Amino acid sequence: MNGPEDLLRRLLWLPEPGSTFAPRIDHLHYFVITVTMIASLLTGILAVVFLFKYREKRKNQSTPIVIPSVRFEIAVIGIPLFFFLLWFVQGYQDYVWYTTPPENAMDVYVMGKKWMWKFSYGGDGPNAIGTLHVPANRPVRLLMTSRDVIHSFFVPDFRIKQDVIPGRYTETWFQATKPGRYQILCTQYCGTWHSQMWGEVVVMDAPEFDQWLLEQRQGDHASRVDSGGDDGPAFHGSIVEYGKQVAMAQGCVKCHSLDGEPHIGPTWLDLYNKKETLEDGSTVIADEAYLTDSMIDPRAKIVKGFKPVMPTYKGRLAAPDAAALVEFIKSLRTPGLEAVPSKEAIYEPVKPAQHR
Amino acid sequence: MSQSSQLSTDSPSPPAVNYLNADRGVWSWLTTIDHKRIGVMYLVSVLIAFLLGGIFAMALRLELLTPGPTIMGANTYNRMFTLHGVVMIFLFMIPAIPGVFGNFMLPLMLGAKDVAFPKLNLLSLYLYWTGATLALAGMIMGGTDTGWTLYAPYSTTTPTTVFPIVLGIFILGFSSILTGLNFIVTIHTLRAPGMGWMRLQLFVWGIYATSIIQVLATPVIGLTVMLVGIEKVGHFGFFDPSRGGDPVLFQHFFWFYSHPAVYIMVLPSMAVVSDAISAYTRKNIFGYKAIAYSSLGIAFVGFFAWGHHMFVSGQSVYDNGAFAVVSMLVGVFTAIKVFNWVATLYKGAIVISAPMIYICGFLFFVVFGGMTGIAVATVSLDVHWHDTYFVIAHFHFIMVGAVIMAFLIALHYWFPKMFGKMYHEGWAMVSAALIVLGFNATFIPQFLMGNAGMPRRYYIYPERFQSLNVASTAGASLLAFGFVIILIYLIYALVRGQPATDNPWGSRGYEWMTTSPPPKHNFHEPVVITQDSHSYQEPGEEVEHVVI
Amino acid sequence: MAHESTHAESGKAEHPTHGAGRYWIVWLLLCIFTALTVYTGHYHPSIYLALAIATVKATLVVLFFMHMTEAPGANRLVFSVSLVFTIVMMVGVFGDLLTRNPMSLPTGSVPSEIQNRATAP
């Protein structure tokens, strides 16, 4: 860090830059804010100076007519326009850079829900609540969606922010520069504990991260780091593990087999994203919404060939339990399918040039 | 200061019969179709709304003194910031200047006896009261916690009472439309003989531009809030993602109104300053046409800029770019106005008075607030600042720094005309200084908070933001103190103030041609305009011309 | 009255009168266009064609039934400005939808424009 810039950063209370994006926008930030301060102070001071210098000297004093010259008019329009457009061009370039994740970025799925952040690493990778582990100096792309209302994923140290919207995916990416712990905040108002929807990004050295990922994949569930955050339910093990516990405790597996055999209810194996034909002949995709709905209101959409015998679990399943169950069902895949990374989103880096 | 003492010497006795005492009794006020009385009733109503919103604001600032819970629970806090926003925006800001001073002054400035549709004008006031009552009923029924932005799907799924408040906003929208419609028609049809378009006072131009936005943008918010209400009650799925609805579409709808709505608030403020600055400097306004046309320019371009509220909402990258460029144009129009105001001060004969202190403050706030607006419209910077306190500070610089300053300028400038009494200039200057200082102390720390990353609408916040929050709360107390002083000396002036002359400021505004307070039908004799507005030369007087 | 506005603004007190026949012709045209749009819409549905016909019909109504041809400038301006802003609203929103990151569209939606890409995998 060079001296004056660091001083300016401290004066402006900006956190230390923690990603490759941060210095880019910080430079523009300094430029814009300095010009803003100079311009507004000049205007203010000029007004006060005129106030005293040209104060009324005698009653009904006559005043000259001041007329703008062409040069003045050009300056009045040209100077602001020049600065504004300059900032726009610079800002838009950075923004396009920020919205174009590199091809080699590592993907992490992010799910926001009232009032916690969930992270999963795709495939058979670990899941985590509240804490996102990433390697330093490697690009990471976040594919984000929400379970309930709009949230917004904000890491002040990285200068990144992206709304997280139910029913669709949004993406953002970053490349952390230093190992450390950085706070995640939700910035889109989402209800009572919006102000507590915090999380943490843990940036590790790349080798350390690889080691961590390996450990996570190799079982030893007890040592997994699913920290629940301050307010999250205290899980031990991954969310899938937890879902399994819930399934056992609630007696789901008495009717739903896990091995593909139809029983009283449809099997859970490969159920996720399967196209089911309902009694009335219509079809439905067994996505998160359908699965969750079926726990709450099981008789609304009965799969063809099954009897409407399942009781409602409304009030008997807490929201995190239902979510864990869905995650558990999602994890039940036949080996052939398992090789395919779970892709809920259309997986395609966005290059502006590809669009019209 | 010097003004009021001078004036007492040559003050004639105020007219015996004026609009205030021509008819007596509460009923004569409630059924009046006199634009001046309607303006006064608006003044009382918006001041009550301002008081209410101000109390909410102070409660919020007190809550934020400490990082954890301080004086209220999370749910109370969430309801309170929603109500602060709804009350301040829909009940105070939007009707404030057009409703009060537009109603009162516009016909006077045109040399007309009333607005074009006086009954419609009264209806608009009643609709305002109905909407306000509904919104207040919503608060009493438990309030809503969606924020004034009412973002779906939160607003359609929250357990709180949304419906009365959205219905209230819908009805307030109607009130706003009728006011705007009335003003446009009035300006087109009721100009006195000799009053060409280029002789309109700049306040009239500002109100004209505002009215266009009111008429054309407000129906969209009406539809939007009704869709939210229907969705909340009837589950129609219009904005509900689980039924295929698009919550981002809600944001498009919402900001299509709510961005131009910012100009519904700001344009009248700029209009007030354009008028007052000319009066207090005893000088022709610099660049009349530029100021008039830039108002229309802002009104027009303001319709194309709504998407800059959605840079991180998942909106298309291209749309973001387009909306960003358009937002820069609004900045240019504002810059033109600012240059013109400062140039008007140059070589003037400035009366140092409370309104001039507000005007100096206003100039600083508009430039700083406006340019931080340009900063947040710079797409990449907005990624960091969006929904943080930086944005809060930015729009309070415009909403409080510009709109409330202008409201106070207007209140002081036109107080003698409206009520026929003079206020105490010394106390006015003290409170003006307090307010300008208190304002800076409140909101400059919030810019820094935003830089540090404190999100808006946070009940609990990380401890590192506490010092800035304490500073901001301290500033807010100063601000509140200033407002209390104003309230006291204005009430004192109403009761015991010196009688005002017809034109205590020596202004050349047409509204000063009648008595203070004006008679029931505005003018004693038919008005013929023979002079350009804002012209401080006597006919035939030779004055110096300066080119800059 | 304001000198400049006596002619421009005092309305149409003595605008040229025409017979009732004009209204009947417009009505006949409107009926023909309705039949046309029903026919094309039923057999070869195309939103662009339907909208084009609707626009023609609307123009007829505005110009002749609503006497826009005889209306003073301000009224024409008011109505056209409201149409301009309607278009602005559409363009702004569609600019977003058509160029938005496809995964940021609602689940289950198959936008006509990018249908091929979404169903490819």
Next chain:
Amino acid sequence: MSSSDGTHPGPRLAHHFDTIEKQDYAVRLGMWLFLGTEVLLFAGLFLGYTVYRHFYYEAFHEASRHLDLWAGTTNTIVLITSSLSVALAYHAIKQNKQKQCAALLIFTIICAVAFLCIKAIEYHHKFEEGALPGAFYHFSEVTAPGANLFYTVYFLATGLHAFHVIVGMSVLMWVLARVLKGEFSSTHYVPVELGGLYWHLVDLVWIFLFPLLYLI
């Protein structure tokens, strides 16, 4: 110039206007501004329609085929005809033919009632089928995602339009009552004209709603 001294009663001049022409000009401008407001109100719904049609192209296409095209076409003709009759009523009053004007206004109001009846029958069908908005949707013939939204838009748009039909009808009834009282004449016909303008707007909205809902 057209004061109340002639054989026909003239309009009242409000105290703040100088001439009747100016006052007429003002109310016409006010009406056009109000129509501009209405245009933007409906613009929001049209935007919602186009957005969801864009998202759920198939569903909208299929669902649109389940609307009753004949009812829609009939209603279009009814509204166009009522627009004609209201324009003719305006023409009649300008030529001082009060009776003809009243008859045409009555015909217009009958058309409005007919429109609402046909609409009610259509609504009734949709209720029976379960082709209802959002959460209430249980129509088995169109199951593509987004079909519920078609009916959401359908009910919102036609509902808002029907509301305007009712308002327009009430305005025309009020105008009719005044025509029957002999208040209007060739020198005083602005209220007939304004009522007509509002009615034409109602027609205008339907001209767009009809193809968008029934014919895509």
